[in-house]
Amino acid sequence: MTHGIAALPMYNVTPQHGMLWRAFLRDALGEFARRAGVRERIALLDEPLGDLFALWRSPDLLMSQTCGFPYRLLGLDRQVHLLATPVFNAPGCEGAWYRSVLLVSAQAYANGATSLAACRGLRAACNSADSHSGMNAFRHAVATTIPKSVRSERFFASVSFVGSHWNALRALAADEADVASIDCVTLAYVRDARPEMLESLREIGMTAAAPGLPFIASRTLPVAHAALLRDALDHACTLDTLRAKTLRLQGFSRLAPADYAVIEQFADEARANGYAELV
Structure with a gap:
């Protein structure tokens, strides 16, 4: 059974940023569906309301972004796949x-x-x-x-x-x-x-x-599908250079869960x- 919930709630700083992140998510999931041969409907939650922890812990979570604090200190790392960590071009960033x-x-x-x-x-x-x-x-x-x-x-x-x-x-x-x-x-x-x-x-x-705010998926997702999601994130970065520039998004890094021990x-x-x- 394919998981079907996705949302990127962390960097919707302005309406424009929210719109661009939703478009990015649609592109990434579309590429994932193509590669995985997924036909089931994926529900994109534009503005997740209520308990974000319920979203992140859902067994139906296909993709989201969380903060490193709940990931490492509140046990989320035991419930999700760490997909990738974005690399931003912003003062204060060093790689991921x-x-x-x-x-x-x-x-x-x-x-x-x-x-x-x-x-x-x-x-x-x-x-x-x-x-x-x-x-x-x-x-x-x-x-x-x-x-x-x-x-x-x-x-x-x-x-x-x-x-x-x-x-x-x-x-x-x-x-x-x-x-x-x-x-x-x-x-x-x-x-x-x-x-x-x-x-x-x-x-x-x-x-x-x-380490930056990680992209995650439910641990119940097959490992092979998690790998396809990582590739889909990379692909979505290349589709719209103006979008990537506005989001200051340069790509994604494959950090290990242990890297978040710093937090x-x-x-x-x-x-x-x-x-x-x-x-």
Whole structure:
């Protein structure tokens, strides 16, 4: 029985990006169906709502993209095939690895928040507690770059979980937060499509690098079909050069599941440095 659910929910930063990713997904799945001789209908979920974990864990999942944090730290790696990791042309990316950019509001910057250490006592915004780029990498940066004697038990005055990187940027621009950690690919998309969103923000550094957001399929999918999906991803990259350029997508890398241990290492190092929670 062929699996039939597919969605790419992670980098739909603007409506244009969402449209392009859906077109990319259609092309990739069309090529997969051709190669695999699949005739069953594949349901493309344009805007997956509700519990993304239910989508990623579905035995009917044919293709999606997840964050490295749930993949490595929440057990998703035991339930899915790791298909491939995208390679982006964006500041902060190194092959299939990426970083988060530390941003502060113009007001915070003017008041001296020109480094992460100087953000002590400020208001942090975070997309979600299960995000590597917005939380885990941010937590790791605080834990490993700021001495514990300076950091104290609580580093920030408050941490608000705002639901998305876009909302975190809006909070900084509206002076509702002072500092945030933003996925560098998301930031590049915003800079391309909505540069005015960043006019009042300032970059003060980057986090350490980690493997990018992996494309996945249900572990119940035959291994041979997973291999065909990988080839279909490569094929879809070549079909529309303007689309690939707009998405800053250069191709896909075949990382191993063990490569994502770095994300768990970030969490372990933060815990070892007495900073188990982003606070």
